[in-house]
Amino acid sequence: MTANLVNVLMSGIFHAAILFLVAAGLQVVFGVQKIFNLACGSFYALGAYTGVTAVQYFVGHGGPPALFILPLVLGGLAAGLIGIVVERGLLRFVYDRDETFQLLLTFALVLMLEDLIRMTWGTAPVSTGGLYLNYGQARIAGATVPVYNLIVIGASLALALGIGWLLTRTAFGRIIRAAADNREMAQALGVDMRSVYIRVFTLGTMLGTLGGALVIPSTAAMSEMGIELIVEAFAVVVIGGLGSMRGAFVGALGVGVLRSVAISVYPELEMLLIYLIVIAVLIWRPQGLFGAAPA
């Protein structure tokens, strides 16, 4: 009984760790650029595929399988550099446009990236096989949990703290928050918005691609994984509050665990429950749990 409960909780928290990374990417971009980036999920899928390829290359060239996490993370981070291309090549044209058009531009990205992935990696799922079992299994209260999952949960927590530190304790973080708060004033005070936008968007993209890379050893990469995850990340940021990092953290934990509990108790409810909560939050508290009250 406890073993079962721990299993359900741990799988929920693992999912939450990944969801947090993607949602954090969504939040940082929304906070500064005010663009709701539907392509976050596609970045996540791209990171997953790049991660698999990097790991396969590494192991294929005689790298020790136990160190597969290094190429995995590097591959994920490298995929995030596409953020620079996307920001310079597309988004910078629409910053002063209606948000509907911004949203549709990110939808265009979703379409393009989905097929780019299909062209590059084909339609069959790809995976790293059982590599993640290299780290063994841990026994927690009678339940067996892959150590790899614990590493990912730890990494996600560390990143959450790191983002918190970046935003509150560094000069760049102060600039980000100032730009999010009042773009004109930040600009008037000499902030180079062009460079802030590039860096913020690349940061957001990297969080997504890293999330995709980290999830992939425990599952398989499929071309639809992006459009499926974005609606979950969407639920997370709406529940947590658009633009809020704390909201992304709590929202991800809530959605991840709730979904995992729902699957084990009454599978039909799975995401239905999550979307009903999203609707309830939007109706009673549209700014989300941690969002600023709408002006």
Add this chain to the structure above:
Amino acid sequence: MRTPLVLALVGISTAIAPLVSPAYYVTLMLPFMAYGVVLLGLNLLFGSAGLVSFGHALFISIGAYAGAVLTTHLGVRHMELILPAGALAAAIVAAPVGALCVRYVKIYFGMLTLAFGMVFYTFLLKFYRLTGGDEGMRVLRPYLLGREWSGFSKTDYLIGPYYYFSLVVLVLATLLMWRIVRSPFGLCLRTIRDNPLKAESLGISVPRYRWYAFMISAVYAAVGGALLAPPTGNVDPTLAYWTHSGNIVFMVLLGGFSSFFGPLLGAFAFIFLQDTVMSVFPYWRLIFGAVLAFIVIFAPGGLMGLLSRRRPAEVPGA
């Protein structure tokens, strides 16, 4: 004004298409006409009321599933009953959903509609016994004008009676929408879009008018959805998925959301372009994504905007 001439030409060629063009292209006209009805309604929200729904696939799937349930489970085969039944079901769902959604604008409206769409999608997917799960349900060939058309092969039925039936529905839907956007109601919607505060102070009830527009567009989407299903003979949950909602917004933008006939042109261009691209290159999303990005950045007026660039801007929707 060249519009009447163009309309007459389009009308004549659509009417004689089954007689002169290959059956394959005629069957492509069926989804065009179904989406045409959907988009006329969607653009009442988008173009006239300024609200962009990212969950309208919800109402398309209600219409489509209504046809499936009626023909396979309830033995109701008459299209003349299926369309109103789908419209009624959509109106019943849209009444509370719309009342909640129209309290918000812009991105919150989009998010709320998206969430409702996904609720229905997961319902269709997970409640297997009611909806057939991911395999969906079959849609039996509907009777038209009380006749079974049993002597017709599937293709002959589709490019003959079904084609003209769809065409009549599309024409009626277009005429009705033309009246709606040119009525005082349509004018109120545009006033609300351009300046909600002023509209309020003029005595227009902003939420109520938005709610009416939402209801009308939901009914249009359901009628279009009911027309969409019989040619494929099957409905499945992807009809309600959020990317389907995104695609229909894309169609409206492609044709031009600030013109009355833009959405119809958009549906036509989308269906035929998709078919052309797919016949030479399997990755149509890549091309379409690039097209959408181009439109958003360089030509927000869509195809209609490009065609009428030299003429003075007309009043949107009028």
